[in-house]
Amino acid sequence: MSKIGYIRVSTEHQETARQEALMKQYQVERIFAEKLSGKNTDRPELKAMLEYVRDGDTLYIESISRLGRSTRDLLNIIDVLQQKRVTLVSSKENIDTNxxxxxxxxSIFAALSELEREQTLQRQREGIAIAKAQGKYKGRQPIPINWKRFSHLYEQWKSGTITAVEFRNQMGLRSNTFYRRLDEYKRKYNK
Incomplete structure (x- = not known):
């Protein structure tokens, strides 16, 4: 019977110190921590924690929103914990699934967490629509390209002197952007 902690923040720039202090108060023996969005369950430390916990363990979290944002995801996680006979304790909501x-x-807090996320996304969409209507929002601006350099590297790539990865890296582009620019270049210059 172990005390396990799960810590999550949404971005690399956020700090986990408050959650870590809470885990010390609970005297947890093992902490799984990550800096990833909770929009889905595709998180390495969450998966590792769910594999690690076993019958009789107690999982401590700062808030249910740390586990998941959608009711379905959260209830699936809770189901896994219940099948493994793991108790969940959430500090913020004062929940103990024992x-x-x-x-x-x-289950009520899970529904509220999902509602909060959906409302945030809806407000964001509404704000963008208003900004677009006012001409203030143009979307993400394209990355400027030095087409002369691109053309030179393109010729090296076509001749087999450099790989696509080297081409992409020398242009400083991410994979998706690189291939979009490659298509744009081919259309523009009939390559």
Whole structure:
């Protein structure tokens, strides 16, 4: 019977110190931490934690939103924990799934967490629509390209002197942007 902690923040720039302090208060023995969005369950440390926990363990989290943002994802995670007979304790919501009340409250908070995320996305979409209507939002600006340099590297790539990865890296482009620019170049110069 171990005390396990799961810590998550959404971006690399956010700090985990507050959650780490909470884990010390709970005297957890193992912490799984990551800096990734909670929009889905495709998170390495979440998966590792779910594989690691076993019958009799207690999982401590700062808030249910740290586990997941959608009700479906959260309930699936809770289901895995229940199948493994792992107790979940959430500090912020004061939830302990060892009790029927804790399990009930958890399902309510999961629904509220999903509602909050959907409302945030809706407000974002509405704000962008208003900004577009006012001519203030143009979307993401394209990365400027030195077409002369691109053309030179393109010829080297076509002749087999450099690889596509070297071409892309020398242009300083990410993979998706590189291939979009490659298509644009071919259309523009009939290559």
């Amino acid at each position: 009790t029927p009340q804790g399990r009930f409250v958890l």
